Amino acid sequence: MRAPGLKRRLAIWLFGVLSALLVVDAWFSYSDALGAANQAYDRSLSASVKGIAERVYATESEVVVDIPYSALELFEAGSSDRLFYSVGIPGEAAITGYEALPLPENIVTNSPVFYDGIYKGQQLRLGALLKPLYRQEFPKPVMVIVGETINTRQEVVQHLFLREVARKALLIVVALAVALFATMIAVQPIDNLGQAIRERPEDDLTPIEAVDMPHEVKPLVDAINLHMQRIGAMLEARRRFITDAAHQLRTPLAVLNTQAEFALRQQAAADMRPAVVALHRSLGSAIRLTNQLLSLSRAEPINGLMxxxxxxxxxxxxxxxxxxxxxxxxxxxxxxxxxxxxxxxxxxxxxxxxxxxxxxxxxxxxxxxxxxxxxxxxxxxxxxxxxxxxxxxxxxxxxxxxxxxxxxxxxxxxxxxxxxxxxxxxxxxxxxxxxxxxxxxxxxxxxxxxxxxxxxxxxxxxxxx
Ligand SMILES: Nc1ncnc2c1ncn2[C@@H]1O[C@H](COP(=O)(O)OP(=O)(O)OP(=O)(O)O)[C@@H](O)[C@H]1O
Ligand SMILES: [Mg+2]
Missing domain, CATH: 3.30.565.10 (Histidine kinase-like ATPase, C-terminal domain)
Structure with a gap:
């Protein structure tokens, strides 16, 4: 299996880290977008609630609600949302509008509050206002609630959110591409170095020159040069050894040759015998010498090699x-x-x-x-x-x-x-x-x-x- 290259390592790291950042950032972007959309649309909701509340008053015998058409019209025009409202004294049946709209949790008189709720299976954004009637007959204040479905809000949020995320994702892709391109450029000298070494003649063990090399690559070049120097020294030792060995073997072989010639010149077998004995002795030393040379050549490399x-x-x-x-x-x-x-x-x-x-x-x-x-x-x-x-x-x-x-x-x-x-x-x-x-x-x-x-x-x- 090949070890992952620099480019791949970098890509994996960058992609992982940046994606994690993107996820965290997306979460913030979403809540920002939601906040912005609510701020904008709650303002209209507030106008409706206040518009209705202004037209609620009490006579001696009853509470009168005169819903201004404009308060509700504001929404309906060109909107995909539905509007719900109710006016009534909390704890009693509604005076007008929808029954049982979700109620706010904390509310004080004359100040509108906004909240989320579910009504008949639909998600609503609601605004509520508590209006005192200032009459003895009706001591309890009237609650005005206006709720709208959140289709438009969601569209806005989605739009804002997606635009933000897309922009950042694009940034990540660009950053990755730039980083990869940068590594490609950074790694180029190493490729060049490899190419230069491959193109050398087989017996060229001269040091590589580190011109045009970034200084980070220099230790590698130095190490290669050191290694080549060692190989050079080993080759030189080998060469010297072979020359010496050849030189040392030449003499005993020449002696053997002379002794054999001498033995052959003898006519009588009895005369030949001492010559063959001498030949045998010389042969013995030649064998010992050869064996020694072989064991030396076997022992030498263990200095350099494992x-x-x-x-x-x-x-x-x-x-x-x-x-x-x-x-x-x-x-x-x-x-x-x-x-x-x-x-x-x-x-x-x-x-x-x-x-x-x-x-x-x-x-x-x-x-x-x-x-x-x-x-x-x-x-x-x-x-x-x-x-x-x-x-x-x-x-x-x-x-x-x-x-x-x-x-x-x-x-x-x-x-x-x-x-x-x-x-x-x-x-x-x-x-x-x-x-x-x-x-x-x-x-x-x-x-x-x-x-x-x-x-x-x-x-x-x-x-x-
Ligand atoms: N124990 C020893 N006492 C005295 N001289 C010695 C002794 N060992 C070695 N030498 C000397 O050192 C020299 C080198 O020894 P070395 O063993 O390398 O070669 P060598 O014995 O002459 O030949 P060979 O290759 O056959 O061993 C010898 O020629 C010898 O003069
Ligand atoms: Mg010896």
Whole structure:
């Protein structure tokens, strides 16, 4: 599913908020329109009520009502409304007009009031006036009520209301369109940026220039440039690695070729044999070199790329490696031992690479330590702010002079001396693996003073909560 675009998000938000505002506003508009219509039409109603009230008077024996035609005519002309009136003393039968018109709730003499009511199923707007008769015979005042149906009022209200709402709805539509157009313009530089990147040649990793870009887009451009820089560095490292590897493989292959030629030149099978033995030995180192190059190329990318990590018990792994290499140590008369953790020490990592790490370190110790030496592999928990697994490989061989302790990590770097011809890749591989696992490595003198101690710290897995 595609994430909603900026335009859609904006549209949904704006539309929602503005519509809610429109509804609230419509409610106010309606009551305003109703107020305005009532104010206008109540005035006519007031005139009618007063006109009738003026013509109500009392004689000694009766109350006389002389309805002026004009009071009612005011409404009838050209109107779709019906008019109802009544004159009478409250609580008694009507003197004239309709019976039982709705009565006002609060009324004082001589001041008209207006109110809504229902008469025979019709909604009415009514005006009422209480008129005192000022005669002893008729102490109670007369109530004049005039009511009209509200068709005209409703038409006016509807007209006012709809016009108001339509005007505001139009405003909302215009605002939405403007906002969408504005986002379209604002997003344009990002589209352009994408287009520019797509159109680049495949191998062009030069930084993108952020000219004509709004400054809000600059962080994105910077991030892309940073990313391209990283990819560039990785490609460069790859390229260097392949050149080095090719260079390093060329020599042993040439040697193999020479040895094979030499073997072929021998006429007697017995003469051929030592040549084939030498060829076999060289082939063995070539295979080891090739394997090392492959494991280096496997370890390198874990620095830059995410790798799936599994929990690995580094203590058990180290113990197994020691057991595995015991025969090799015995052949050289070296006392190889394991020390430390019998409980599991779990680090998140890749077992194959961690094995490679241990085997390279132990292999070095066994190779460079003279016969009858001592090599110890120790694994324990290093206390500190962040708990780490500490792996130490200690030998009592020649050690590495302090000034070379950085350089030995470089690819193909070897120290003179010793008859063994390695390729100088072991520690480079070890460091790649350590870094890839978020750990650190440190070379030091062995605790006894004679020999080398290689110490590796690896972050432990989070203990399960
Ligand atoms: N335990 C050690 N004691 C003394 N010198 C060592 C020890 N470990 C490594 N070195 C020195 O560091 C150099 C680099 O070691 P590294 O393991 O990288 O390469 P290498 O052992 O020569 O070749 P390989 O690629 O076969 O391992 C070695 O040539 C050696 O001189
Ligand atoms: Mg080595």
């Amino acid at each position: 790798v799936a990590r599994q929990p690995v018990d580094i203590a058990a792994l180290a113990r197994d490696m020691v057991v595995e290499l015991l025969p090799l140590a015995e052949r050289k008369g070296i006392d190889l031992g394991f020390e430390g953790a019998t409980t599991a020490l779990i680090v998140p990592g890749q077992a194959v690479l961690l094995r490679e790490l241990l085997s390279n370190l132990i292999d070095n110790a066994l190779r460079y330590t003279p016969a009858a030496g001592i090599v110890t592999v120790a694994v324990d928990l290093a206390e500190g702010p962040a708990a780490r697994a500490r792996i130490r490989v200690i030998d009592n061989g020649p050690g590495i002079p302090a000034q070379f302790r950085e350089q030995v990590f470089l690819r193909f770097f070897r120290l003179d001396g010793g008859d063994y011809t390695g390729s100088g890749l072991g520690l480079a591989i070890v460091r790649e693996i350590v870094v890839g696992h978020g750990g650190e490595i440190c070379l030091a003198d062995a605790p006894g003073g004679q020999g080398l101690q290689v110490e590796v710290g690896l972050p432990l897995a989070e203990p399960p909560a």
